Amino acid sequence: MNLGKFPYCKKCNAWRVFAVLAIVLLALPFVTDALLGRGWVRIADFALLYIMLALGLNIVVGYAGLLDLGYVAFFAVGAYNYALLSSPQFGLHWPVWVVLPLGGLLAGFFGVLLGAPTLRLRGDYLAIVTLGFGEIIRIFLNNLNAPVNVTNGPQGISMIDPVQSGGISLGSTQQVFGITLPSVHLYYYLFLCFTLLVIFVSLRLENSRIGRAWMAIREDEVAAEAMGINTRNIKLLAFSMGATFGGLSGGLFAGFQGFISPESFSLTESVMILCMVVLGGMGNIGGVILGGVLLVLLPEALRNGAGPVQQWLFGKTLVDPESLRMLLFGLALVVVMLVRPAGLWPSTQRRRELSDDDDDVVKQELESVYGSSK
Amino acid sequence: MAPQNNSLLELSCVSKYFGGLAALSEVSLYIKRGEIYGLIGPNGAGKTTLFNIVTGLYRLDEGEFNFDGIAYAHCKPHVLAEAGIARTFQNIRLFANMSALENIMVGRHVRTHTGIWGALTRNVAARAEERAITQRARELLRFVGIDGPHQTLAKHLSYGEQRRLEIARALATDPKMLALDEPAAGMNATETESLKTLLQTIRNSGITVLLIEHDVKLILGLCDRIAVLDYGKKIAEGTPDEVRRNQTVIAAYLGGEAA
Ligand SMILES: Nc1ncnc2c1ncn2[C@@H]1O[C@H](COP(=O)(O)OP(=O)(O)OP(=O)(O)O)[C@@H](O)[C@H]1O
Ligand SMILES: [Mg+2]
Numbered sequence: 001m002n003l004g005k006f007p008y009c010k011k012c013n014a015w016r017v018f019a020v021l022a023i024v025l026l027a028l029p030f031v032t033d034a035l036l037g038r039g040w041v042r043i044a045d046f047a048l049l050y051i052m053l054a055l056g057l058n059i060v061v062g063y064a065g066l067l068d069l070g071y072v073a074f075f076a077v078g079a080y081n082y083a084l085l086s087s088p089q090f091g092l093h094w095p096v097w098v099v100l101p102l103g104g105l106l107a108g109f110f111g112v113l114l115g116a117p118t119l120r121l122r123g124d125y126l127a128i129v130t131l132g133f134g135e136i137i138r139i140f141l142n143n144l145n146a147p148v149n150v151t152n153g154p155q156g157i158s159m160i161d162p163v164q165s166g167g168i169s170l171g172s173t174q175q176v177f178g179i180t181l182p183s184v185h186l187y188y189y190l191f192l193c194f195t196l197l198v199i200f201v202s203l204r205l206e207n208s209r210i211g212r213a214w215m216a217i218r219e220d221e222v223a224a225e226a227m228g229i230n231t232r233n234i235k236l237l238a239f240s241m242g243a244t245f246g247g248l249s250g251g252l253f254a255g256f257q258g259f260i261s262p263e264s265f266s267l268t269e270s271v272m273i274l275c276m277v278v279l280g281g282m283g284n285i286g287g288v289i290l291g292g293v294l295l296v297l298l299p300e301a302l303r304n305g306a307g308p309v310q311q312w313l314f315g316k317t318l319v320d321p322e323s324l325r326m327l328l329f330g331l332a333l334v335v336v337m338l339v340r341p342a343g344l345w346p347s348t349q350r351r352r353e354l355s356d357d358d359d360d361v362v363k364q365e366l367e368s369v370y371g372s373s374k
Numbered sequence: 375m376a377p378q379n380n381s382l383l384e385l386s387c388v389s390k391y392f393g394g395l396a397a398l399s400e401v402s403l404y405i406k407r408g409e410i411y412g413l414i415g416p417n418g419a420g421k422t423t424l425f426n427i428v429t430g431l432y433r434l435d436e437g438e439f440n441f442d443g444i445a446y447a448h449c450k451p452h453v454l455a456e457a458g459i460a461r462t463f464q465n466i467r468l469f470a471n472m473s474a475l476e477n478i479m480v481g482r483h484v485r486t487h488t489g490i491w492g493a494l495t496r497n498v499a500a501r502a503e504e505r506a507i508t509q510r511a512r513e514l515l516r517f518v519g520i521d522g523p524h525q526t527l528a529k530h531l532s533y534g535e536q537r538r539l540e541i542a543r544a545l546a547t548d549p550k551m552l553a554l555d556e557p558a559a560g561m562n563a564t565e566t567e568s569l570k571t572l573l574q575t576i577r578n579s580g581i582t583v584l585l586i587e588h589d590v591k592l593i594l595g596l597c598d599r600i601a602v603l604d605y606g607k608k609i610a611e612g613t614p615d616e617v618r619r620n621q622t623v624i625a626a627y628l629g630g631e632a633a
Contacts (some may be wrong), residue, residue, distance in 0.1 A: 201494060208493030208500075209486055209507070212472070215482045219469035226429055226463075228547050237490070241420025251513030 107247020
């Protein structure tokens, strides 16, 4: 069948796309810096962080179909783990390659902890309970400054160590092969690496026995159970995998920002991340990435663009860009959901590269198993 | 009707209540290895409830049941699937947004082992297992007679194909017993005929079949033994001929339908 040739060509193309993409991604901070200014490189860094978060949530919501409204809690766990272990708060300065994985693990553990009581819940009820959990974590962090001061309460933790290892700190400008890389550029490349890792893990999981089990639960939990899927374990796995991604990006966020406070982990953040997943296209990695990029860039573009556009249209600034920003943003979301209810880039049916040339083997096996059929 | 030692599934005095309603009351029956066992009865007789109990979806209130010599009265569905009971549903419950092939691949879940690590590294064992899963799924798809592109989403298949896909998915779990809840519902005569052949082939491969069906002709022509339920009670059991002649059955079910 001509299907046999198809994957080969697809692979050539894939490599070409890959090469172009790699160049674009590598050059991006320099181009952005030159054209739009350093502030936009910082925004790109945040976009990468949010992509990681959205991909993590995508495992829970997109694959396993568990509506989690408290996802930012895991982001918080990762961030506070990093902040407490590498800042003057306790005078601890653990190496980053210990702290980051630990944050992921800890968040994964919290994923199981918060997931376990919700196993019997579905849909709206699950959303409400997870929302509660997200808030509980935030309130905990807010109040954990007395009687023993752990989190420093609403003041948050400052002077967090930047990501550094072997005397090289990403917090300051570095020279690499004669190229001067400012801190934001360095973080960009670090986040890019982690994002690629997260994409890789998502892809591998999606096309695996575990990924199929997640999707089966999403499609029909009762049928999945009856087909022998241990829904409890598989759901907990989804919660903890998603949470691990959240914890990892939380750690990176803390190192990047140098300062965190409970305010960064409000319900709005959870909703924002969920919007990225839903708007981009639930269950489709490409869509989720698109959603992440758009939802980080759009508000910024509106913030920077709304003023000049009004000047040009009316000759003066009628509405404060800052307040207009969220209005237009909300409008954009509504329009997208009306026009493309499945998201901007919904997951299409995946075509696996299956060769069709083993017909005879199949026939023989069939006969040996079931006797000659028909 | 003492249970024989070659029986695969044995129910003794199983009762299930929904509020005041006894959906099943003290039903005892046994199903022998390798037979096609029919379960008939008017609407609301408790047939599906019995299925739900032996597949772990409902907890029984009284009694017990053994499968392959082990008591499973309060086990979870996935435990029973692993023990070797696979089922289809009266209202088709496929994984609608997954491809036909993937639906069957999910059925292989319970007999395969690749975990997170295997999925991430795609090591030799994981790849071999994945290949085996795909291969088996394609065989089964062909076995139940669904041709054409395997990547069609389950929800886009025709009604008859969906019913057969459910059977294929159930077979993918390597069951000892296949429980089918009205597989011929909504099928036309030709489809029903090919379903009959399919079920016979499945039985000949050594899988015991438990069949709920309203199509009397199909059930009388196919089953080795039949139990008749009415208002949650077993009112008769025997070969198709015995059941056909049974006065209680005629009154409760066949007669009721003829009248
Ligand atoms: N989850 C439930 N909650 C309450 N009542 C139930 C439940 N499941 C079944 N019943 C009741 O139990 C009785 C038996 O239902 P069951 O579905 O087993 O019948 P059935 O023999 O499969 O009928 P049909 O031929 O219509 O499929 C019915 O009266 C039904 O309303
Ligand atoms: Mg029924």
